[in-house]
Amino acid sequence: MDSVITESKEVTLLEILDRILDKGVVISGDLVISLAEIDLIYVGLKVLISSVETMERLRGAPFAGATEEPT
Amino acid sequence: MKIYTYAIIDSNSKISDTINGLEGIGVYNIPYRDMGIVVSSHSEQIQNITKDHILKYEEIVERLMEDFTVLPMRFLTLFNREEDVLLMMQEHYNGFKGNLDRLRNKVEFGIKVIWQGETIKNRIIESSKKCYANLVIPDNSPGKSFVKEKFEKYKIDKEFEEEADRCITIIDYFFSRFIAEKKLEKLKSDNLLLSASYLIEKEKQKDFIEVFEKIRAAPGDLKFLLSGPWPPYNFIVFTKNANMFNRKPVSQDRAGENAI
Amino acid sequence: MTINRIVETDSPQDFIEEIEKIQGALPKRIDANPKNVEKGLAKLVLTLIELIRKLLEKQAMRRIDAGSLSEEEIEGVGETLMKLENKMQELKGIFGLKDEELNLNLGPLGDLM
Numbered sequence: 248m249d250s251v252i253t254e255s256k257e258v259t260l261l262e263i264l265d266r267i268l269d270k271g272v273v274i275s276g277d278l279v280i281s282l283a284e285i286d287l288i289y290v291g292l293k294v295l296i297s298s299v300e301t302m303e304r305l306r307g308a309p310f311a312g313a314t315e316e317p318t
Numbered sequence: 319m320k321i322y323t324y325a326i327i328d329s330n331s332k333i334s335d336t337i338n339g340l341e342g343i344g345v346y347n348i349p350y351r352d353m354g355i356v357v358s359s360h361s362e363q364i365q366n367i368t369k370d371h372i373l374k375y376e377e378i379v380e381r382l383m384e385d386f387t388v389l390p391m392r393f394l395t396l397f398n399r400e401e402d403v404l405l406m407m408q409e410h411y412n413g414f415k416g417n418l419d420r421l422r423n424k425v426e427f428g429i430k431v432i433w434q435g436e437t438i439k440n441r442i443i444e445s446s447k448k449c450y451a452n453l454v455i456p457d458n459s460p461g462k463s464f465v466k467e468k469f470e471k472y473k474i475d476k477e478f479e480e481e482a483d484r485c486i487t488i489i490d491y492f493f494s495r496f497i498a499e500k501k502l503e504k505l506k507s508d509n510l511l512l513s514a515s516y517l518i519e520k521e522k523q524k525d526f527i528e529v530f531e532k533i534r535a536a537p538g539d540l541k542f543l544l545s546g547p548w549p550p551y552n553f554i555v556f557t558k559n560a561n562m563f564n565r566k567p568v569s570q571d572r573a574g575e576n577a578i
Numbered sequence: 579m580t581i582n583r584i585v586e587t588d589s590p591q592d593f594i595e596e597i598e599k600i601q602g603a604l605p606k607r608i609d610a611n612p613k614n615v616e617k618g619l620a621k622l623v624l625t626l627i628e629l630i631r632k633l634l635e636k637q638a639m640r641r642i643d644a645g646s647l648s649e650e651e652i653e654g655v656g657e658t659l660m661k662l663e664n665k666m667q668e669l670k671g672i673f674g675l676k677d678e679e680l681n682l683n684l685g686p687l688g689d690l691m
Contacts, residue, residue, distance in 0.1 A: 254590035270551035461656030
């Protein structure tokens with residue numbers, strides 16, 4: 248039964264990540280390339296304010312290791 | 319000082335309960351006109367973001383959702399000073415107002431559907447092999463061989479997508495009965511046929527879940543995932559007038575110098 | 579603290595597999611480190627060229643599908659597309675960029691490719 252609980256926790260975390268990392272209200276330094284005042288290309292230069300390596304690790308292995316203490 | 323933001327809410331009052339956010343620091347509402355933004359104030363940037371931070375963040379947003387209409391902020395949107403937060407609120411006020419009004423009393427549900435994508439694609443490839451014996455692209459030169467290969471792949475992908483569209487139309491038809499808005503993402507991978515977000519009124523939640531139960535129980539080799547209710551992450555909409563694509567926000571902190 | 583959120587599926591493992599596949603690509607950032615600025619710009623430029631190349635390819639396929647190209651035209655298109663593809667491979671090699679890296683996130687418009 249353990250694996251069932253772990254699995255659904257993992258799905259939950261993935262579902263949360265799916266939403267909070269890229270969606271919601273996005274305020275960032277973005278670039279819009281326009282032609283004759285018509286916005287044609289939106290370049291999302293999203294600057295993630297956290298260690299990208301950490302986020303990489305979190306996405307790749309949601310349950311890798313124990314909780315880390317903040318430094 | 320670093321101010322971490324959680325969500326825009328449709329209230330300019332203080333938050334009555336004590337709610338502890340990231341790093342156990344209490345959250346509070348910064349009012350701006352007839353709305354507010356819920357934040358927590360930290361002495362410095364959080365160094366190591368873990369899954370606990372993610373879960374805590376989502377917990378806070380959902381807690382707020384119980385009492386208010388919320389526009390969740392993208393995770394880790396932070397500012398240096400309260401003044402900067404207020405400037406941001408000023409810049410985006412109209413956009414926020416429009417969204418709050420539109421999303422009042424509504425929640426988001428997610429539906430994901432897995433189909434036997436690889437099997438279907440293989441079936442299409444097999445049957446195309448029979449057809450292409452007659453294909454009128456002779457491959458007696460490198461240019462034509464190149465095109466022939468590309469074209470065959472193009473035909474297979476096209477049929478695969480059409481099959482997906484047919485399937486999605488049917489699924490979406492069943493789920494769309496009670497919804498206010500929807501956002502469909504098709505074939506994010508060969509097997510992930512559909513990743514959909516549905517915006518529904520709070521009172522219609524039970525009906526929606528019932529529909530899911532029925533569809534999931536129906537015979538067939540589709541696999542379904544339901545999640546929700548979520549804050550309306552997928553339904554925040556900005557128009558040009560609301561200045562989403564504006565010049566850089568006044569003080570969004572960056573890891574190093576100005577990024578570009 | 580209770581969250582009334584539900585996550586319901588009969589096949590958690592399948593969904594974990596598929597979702598992890600697509601969450602592989604992180605939001606892009608431009609690194610201010612001078613060593614990487616060059617690479618960042620190259621990425622931007624090559625991504626746009628790659629977009630155009632793919633659009634050209636797709637458009638050619640559509641024309642062939644519709645039967646509106648002669649055999650000679652098909653030959654010409656084929657050779658050009660082939661050269662473009664080879665050139666792109668070369669450029670990617672020079673800048674050490676992989677296919678997955680040439681994909682901009684267009685915010686509300688989704689990913690470029």
